[in-house]
Each structure stands twice: as C-alpha cells, then as structure tokens.
Amino acid sequence: MDGGIVDSRAPKLAMDSGACGYLTVDLAALCRNYDKLSAIVAPAKTAAVVKADSYGLGASQVSKALYARGCRSFFVAHFIEALRLRPQLPSDATIFVLNGLLPGNEATCADGGIVPVINSLDQLQQWSQTARSLQRRLPAVLQFDTGMSRLGIPPEDRSAVVAHLRTSDDIDILFIMSHLASADEADSRQNGDQLTEMSRVAAEFPQYDVSFANSGGIFLGGDFHGVLARPGIALYGGAPTGGVANPMEAVVRLEVAVVQTRTVPEGARVGYGGVHVTKGQTRLATIAAGYADGLPRSLSDRGAVYYNGVRLPIVGRVSMDSTTIDITTLPEGALSFGSMVEVLGDHQTLDDLARDAGLISYEILTSLGHRFHRQYR
Numbered sequence: 055m056d057g058g059i060v061d062s063r064a065p066k067l068a069m070d071s072g073a074c075g076y077l078t079v080d081l082a083a084l085c086r087n088y089d090k091l092s093a094i095v096a097p098a099k100t101a102a103v104v105k106a107d108s109y110g111l112g113a114s115q116v117s118k119a120l121y122a123r124g125c126r127s128f129f130v131a132h133f134i135e136a137l138r139l140r141p142q143l144p145s146d147a148t149i150f151v152l153n154g155l156l157p158g159n160e161a162t163c164a165d166g167g168i169v170p171v172i173n174s175l176d177q178l179q180q181w182s183q184t185a186r187s188l189q190r191r192l193p194a195v196l197q198f199d200t201g202m203s204r205l206g207i208p209p210e211d212r213s214a215v216v217a218h219l220r221t222s223d224d225i226d227i228l229f230i231m232s233h234l235a236s237a238d239e240a241d242s243r244q245n246g247d248q249l250t251e252m253s254r255v256a257a258e259f260p261q262y263d264v265s266f267a268n269s270g271g272i273f274l275g276g277d278f279h280g281v282l283a284r285p286g287i288a289l290y291g292g293a294p295t296g297g298v299a300n301p302m303e304a305v306v307r308l309e310v311a312v313v314q315t316r317t318v319p320e321g322a323r324v325g326y327g328g329v330h331v332t333k334g335q336t337r338l339a340t341i342a343a344g345y346a347d348g349l350p351r352s353l354s355d356r357g358a359v360y361y362n363g364v365r366l367p368i369v370g371r372v373s374m375d376s377t378t379i380d381i382t383t384l385p386e387g388a389l390s391f392g393s394m395v396e397v398l399g400d401h402q403t404l405d406d407l408a409r410d411a412g413l414i415s416y417e418i419l420t421s422l423g424h425r426f427h428r429q430y431r
C-alpha cells in the first residue's frame with residue numbers, strides 16, 4: 055500500500071494499483087476528532103458509531119485506530135456488521151447493534167458476546183428467553199423512543215418493561231439510550247422536547263445510566279451528554295451542526311485521475327443527453343469517476359473539482375464511470391492526461407460537495423466507491 059502523501063500538484067501518470075483515484079483516510083485526524091469530542095463530553099465517555107463500514111471509510115481500520123486511542127464502545131446498525139467487526143477488536147471492546155436483533159439471531163449474538171440494543175418489549179422478552187435457555191445473564195441496552203418514531207420502546211410500553219425487569223433478572227441492562235432527530239439544528243424545538251421526554255424515561259428507570267447524544271447532540275450542551283456519547287459523522291470530519299463553522303478536522307481526501315482532455319468549439323454538446331452546450335470554445339477534461347464511484351448524479355452541470363486551487367466546474371451529466379469538467383480557466387497544458395484533480399481536500403470539504411449535490415455529508419461518505427486506491431495515514 056502506498057503510504058505516501060498525495061500531491062495533486064504533481065501530475066501523475068498510471069497508478070500502479072490500477073485505480074482511478076486516491077481515497078485517503080487520515081486516521082490521525084480521525085483520532086484528533088475523537089479526542090476533541092471526548093474532551094467536550096468528559097467525564098462522560100465517547101463511543102464510536104462505525105455502522106455502514108464506518109460511513110464508508112473502513113470499519114476495521116477506523117475501529118482499530120480508535121481502539122488504540124482509548125475508545126471501547128463501538129456501535130453498528132446491523133447484526134452482520136457486528137459479526138464482521140467482532141474478530142477485529144480485542145475482547146474488552148464492546149460492540150452494540152443499534153437496530154437490534156432479527157428473530158433467530160439471538161443465540162449467535164449471545165455466543166459472539168455482542169450487545170443488542172433492545173427496541174421493543176417483544177425483543178426484550180425474546181432476549182430474556184435466550185438468556186434463560188442458555189442459563190446465563192445476557193447484556194443489553196434499552197432504547198426508548200423520545201419523539202423520533204423510528205426505533206425504540208414507545209412510551210406506552212414503558213410500564214410493561216418496568217414490570218418485566220422487576221420479575222426477571224436474566225438481562226444485564228448496561229445503560230438506556232435514545233436518539234435525537236434534530237440534533238444538527240441547534241435551534242430546533244425538538245431537541246428540548248426530546249430532552250424532556252428522556253428525563254421522564256430516566257425517572258422511570260433511575261437505576262440506569264443514559265446515552266443520548268450523537269455528533270450534533272454533543273454540541274447541544276451537557277444536558278444531552280449522559281454517560282456515553284455516540285458520534286458518527288463528526289469523527290469522520292462532517293459538520294455536526296448546520297449553519298456554523300465546522301469544528302471538526304477533515305478526514306477524507308479524494309483525488310481522481312484525468313483520463314482525457316480535449317478542446318471543443320462553441321455549441322458542442324457535452325455528456326449524456328447533450329444537456330450542456332458550450333458557450334464558446336472550451337477546454338474539457340474527463341475524470342475517471344462517476345456516480346458508481348460516489349460522485350452523485352445530482353452534480354450534473356453543478357458543483358466542481360479543483361486543481362491547484364482553481365475551481366473547475368462539472369459540465370454535462372455525471373456518467374457512471376466518468377465526469378467532464380471545464381478546464382478553460384487553467385493555463386494551457388497545466389492539466390493533462392494522468393493529472394489528479396481534487397474532489398475532496400483542501401479546497402472542497404465534504405459538506406461543500408454534499409451541498410452542491412443537494413445531499414447530506416452522510417450520503418457522500420457512505421457512497422464513496424471501491425474503485426479508488428484506498429490509503430490510510
């Protein structure tokens with residue numbers, strides 16, 4: 055693996071990996087982001103949300119780096135992710151499954167020492183039954199719905215959960231949790247509403263600690279921190295809060311190779327559907343990444359890439375494997391076959407690209423393709 059620093063100023067010809075670009079994940083920046091969030095929530099602890107392959111960046115590499123930094127709690131969404139991650143981490147790392155278990159997964163989960171997040175009374179009863187049949191106590195987290203109506207035990211089932219826990223001691227509840235729906239909007243009334251509801255839950259289950267904040271929640275103040283914060287996007291450099299400067303460090307760089315350049319006259323049609331028509335003589339470059347690589351098709355005729363800090367607009371539709379950019383503003387010959395352009399880096403953040411694409415940073419990250427040469431620094 056090439057561990058070297060990628061310099062977009064140096065035109066590069068064929069890459070020995072055969073890849074069409076470099077996706078660089080800066081694990082040191084990731085760890086600094088972890089430290090920053092940890093300092094904000096201390097003395098509460100900070101977990102890492104590593105679902106969806108750590109938002110596309112590689113759950114194994116990311117989790118190992120964060121473990122080395124002191125993180126011991128890792129959240130995935132699906133049980134299969136927990137099964138894959140479990141052998142990658144030492145046994146004192148705990149892996150939690152946010153979506154809980156599907157019927158039939160209980161024994162494998164218990165065997166693997168994986169902790170399910172229990173989202174309903176049914177799941178609690180099922181997990182208790184597994185514990186009884188294995189004749190040992192099993193760990194779990196209880197998630198409560200405090201107003202998102204997505205996952206978690208609904209208010210009307212809370213008393214039944216209290217009753218269940220009073221009569222059976224086969225589940226070891228590690229903590230209780232809930233998830234914020236609008237944490238990235240600091241002014242949203244929903245945050246206060248959910249906090250109030252979570253206080254009610256905590257009063258009904260006073261024996262347990264609380265986990266509440268995702269990335270955005272960490273920045274809403276100490277009331278939201280509980281004992282364990284669960285950041286995802288902020289670790290990976292995405293802005294945790296909308297409308298303010300992003301306090302996190304960029305973790306991902308993406309550079310893509312130019313595979314062809316050309317000069318076309320005024321009136322030339324560019325790309326599928328011919329939706330872009332040149333207004334004058336234009337120099338174009340085609341780069342080796344398209345929507346199959348995670349450059350959203352909604353960037354067609356909008357957004358840009360950068361070369362030496364110069365903005366090069368995307369023209370025409372984004373194709374599956376390639377995208378055309380207008381390089382007319384660059385000096386002739388500055389960019390050529392084999393040059394690398396910046397898609398994500400010093401001049402264009404994740405949130406910039408997401409905004410231009412009409413998407414959120416989470417979608418950009420989780421769509422980053424697998425045809426790039428991935429390097430971890």
Ligand SMILES: *Cc1c(COP(=O)(O)O)cnc(C)c1O
Pocket residue numbers: 103105152232233267268269270284285286287288
């Ligand atoms: C995805 C997720 C998180 C992390 O959210 P970010 O906004 O990426 O910080 C935390 N908790 C739950 C329940 C989640 O589903």
